[in-house]
Amino acid sequence: MLVDMTSGQTLFAKNEDRRFIPASITKVMSAYVAFEMIKSGELDLRQQFTMSPAVATDWYRTGSTMFLEEGEAVEVDLLIKGITSVSANDASAVLAEGAAGSVDQWVNRMNETAASLGMRNSHFGTPNGWPDGGKTFTTARDLELLAKAMISRHPDLYARYFGKEGLRHNGFAQANHDPISGRVDGADGIKTGYTNQAGNGFLGSAAREGARLILVLAAVDDEPTRGNAARQMIEWGFAGYDRQSVFTAGQTIARAQVQNGEASLVGLKTAADVSIAVPIGDTAPRVVSVLYDGPLEAPIRSGERVARLTISGGNMPPANIELYAAEDVAEAGHFTRISNAFESWF
Incomplete structure (x- = not known):
């Protein structure tokens, strides 16, 4: 699916209302909830949260990680960078528990937020998209709504955290797997996702000369195909149309x-x-x-x-x-x- 966010035009769509498993694209909703809490004053970037024993039991070195240690105090700013840059499952859980009191309460807030955005075909079961037996699902149309809300409501926070090259923490340097940022003119994110069950997915965006495109890919067979498809669709979305003010x-x-x-x-x-x-x-x-x-x-x-x-x-x-x-x-x-x-x- 490819949408011109500026005009609301759907330039290309196929099965845009079909549910699929978003995998780590789920973390975009976690980031959005954090942005909303920052805007309302409920959360401060300088606040520090620690990985509790309960979170460590479930998420220490589980899947993609920023290598947090149990009991380590980490600022919200760094946790969000871990979530958006290296898809850190541990950072997602630490932020969720610290900001909402428990992971379950954070997930409830994710679902309440999805409903408020009109994401009628989405549900979240974890803060990070880890396989949960099908509890977490979404659609391309719903992810487009989420991306549009995040970029329009929180442009400064979006620019601060998305489209970055990677992250180094606790001696581990990792690269961002975003297939368009730094490779496509105007691209600035947003988030990849992968599990064996979900395949390769991507929620992306790029802006040129006042126009912004939002792209959603799902269930792509492999990472190279996902990257090529993302870059080609973004380029087509800009080159195939005249923008008329x-x-x-x-x-x-x-x-x-x-x-x-x-x-x-x-x-x-x-x-x-x-x-x-x-x-x-x-x-x-x-x-x-x-x-x-x-x-x-x-x-x-x-x-x-x-x-x-x-x-x-x-x-x-x-x-x-x-x-x-x-x-x-x-x-x-x-x-x-x-x-x-x-x-x-x-």
Whole structure:
């Protein structure tokens, strides 16, 4: 699956809603939960957690590791680097127990977060994707939602932790197995996954000239094939389409009706500059539509997501862009409601 994150266009998809085992791609959700906790103040990068005896029993040198020792105090910053750079199972468990009180509570939070993101076909049974008898599963579409949320909500943390070359800790230097970062222009992550049962998977992203692509691969036979497929799909996603600018960030592009508000209309804007991916040579006219469940109900907060813009036509994959309220609309007072009622009669 290949998606243009900027416009919401699906450039390529096959079995995007079919469930599969993500293996270590699971760690992206652990990283996202950590980012959310950092943003809310529940977690600090300078906090230190130790590998408890219980965690050591299950995860000391189990699978991919950053070679933590039982009782070793490690900052959250380093644990996240271990998770994102060298896929450390031990770091995932130490972070989970330290931040949430137990691994089980952390996994519960992962599942609550998945539900809040609309990941309807995903469930997590561990913080790191270790085989768990099928409890952990996801889909390409759900991973695309996760990647989009992480990059858009936490751009600084994403840039800090993903797409790095590797990690050295406790005398062990390890490389990142990401097949595109450092090899594809604009690539900056995200995470590979592999088990015998899952095969080779990859959730990746790359950005060029204001456009960002998100890629999902699953159940690939071997690592070289996964790498070649990832690089070829990213290059095709950029080279096969012209990016046409349609709106600038903050521009009011339409108005929506408001019910029971001090104003009867509210402006709609995009959160960022919007460009669409148009197949090279496709000159067909475009159809632009604004969709919302209307009229919108006051009160409405400026910046609240309230509508969706769609652009389609020709061979272009349909674009779906979220629209936000351009201003506050307060709930109507008693006299305004009476005035609105009279206006509706004539």
